[in-house]
Amino acid sequence: DGGITQSPKYLFRKEGQNVTLSCEQNLNHDAMYWYRQDPGQGLRLIYYSQIVNDFQKGDIAEGYSVSREKKESFPLTVTSAQKNPTAFYLCASSPGYEAFFGQGTRLTVV
Amino acid sequence: AQSVTQLDSQVPVFEEAPVELRCNYSSSVSVYLFWYVQYPNQGLQLLLKYLSGSTLVKGINGFEAEFNKSQTSFHLRKPSVHISDTAEYFCAVSEDNFNKIYFGSGTKLNVKP
Numbered sequence: 001d002g003g004i005t006q007s008p009k010y011l012f013r014k015e016g017q018n019v020t021l022s023c024e025q026n027l028n029h030d031a032m033y034w035y036r037q038d039p040g041q042g043l044r045l046i047y048y049s050q051i052v053n054d055f056q057k058g059d060i061a062e063g064y065s066v067s068r069e070k071k072e073s074f075p076l077t078v079t080s081a082q083k084n085p086t087a088f089y090l091c092a093s094s095p096g097y098e099a100f101f102g103q104g105t106r107l108t109v110v
Numbered sequence: 111a112q113s114v115t116q117l118d119s120q121v122p123v124f125e126e127a128p129v130e131l132r133c134n135y136s137s138s139v140s141v142y143l144f145w146y147v148q149y150p151n152q153g154l155q156l157l158l159k160y161l162s163g164s165t166l167v168k169g170i171n172g173f174e175a176e177f178n179k180s181q182t183s184f185h186l187r188k189p190s191v192h193i194s195d196t197a198e199y200f201c202a203v204s205e206d207n208f209n210k211i212y213f214g215s216g217t218k219l220n221v222k223p
Contacts, residue, residue: 101153
């Protein structure tokens with residue numbers, strides 16, 4: 001089935017540790033996005049990539065890093081520099097006129 | 111940069127009543143407009159989109175929205191809601207280069223029996 005797969009669905013991290021969230025798509029979309037969702041704040045853009053080996057910071061990139069080595073994959077690393085990482089993270093991809101979303105990863109810092 | 115305003119954070123409504131969820135955006139340049147629905151702990155599902163053409167857009171599950179360029183609005187409507195419509199709804203806007211998608215803060219629709 002075509003779609004966007006985010007893994008894992010739930011993730012727990014100890015303070016001070018880096019953690020990587022996976023996002024894979026088999027829709028052959030050029031563009032991919034990472035959003036963070038907090039209650040009452042909607043979706044805020046962390047990073048986006050329009051093409052392989054290129055990506056741009058979104059509105060809240062501090063404490064996060066990404067890579068885009070393959071068209072299908074856009075992993076997000078939450079570093080220890082992110083002060084408040086507990087949130088729901090959504091990955092999306094786009095063919096240029098509409099965004100398709102994964103099911104999200106809920107990250108909890110313990 | 112665009113900003114998207116959803117004035118109502120929560121909308122309670124009785125089953126079979128009509129509902130309107132409001133969305134306004136900031137820029138009058140050429141835009142694409144979207145409504146997404148999110149059920150708890152899930153991703154976003156596209157309800158409908160406006161890219162061009164008719165300003166009245168019909169989507170899934172009986173929803174529709176009207177693009178009003180002069181008022182920079184894209185309100186979502188349904189003539190008769192069902193319990194299963196209980197969810198959070200997000201309005202989104204993209205400029206026509208589609209580099210970024212801007213989301214509103216969401217409206218929680220609570221349909222009561």
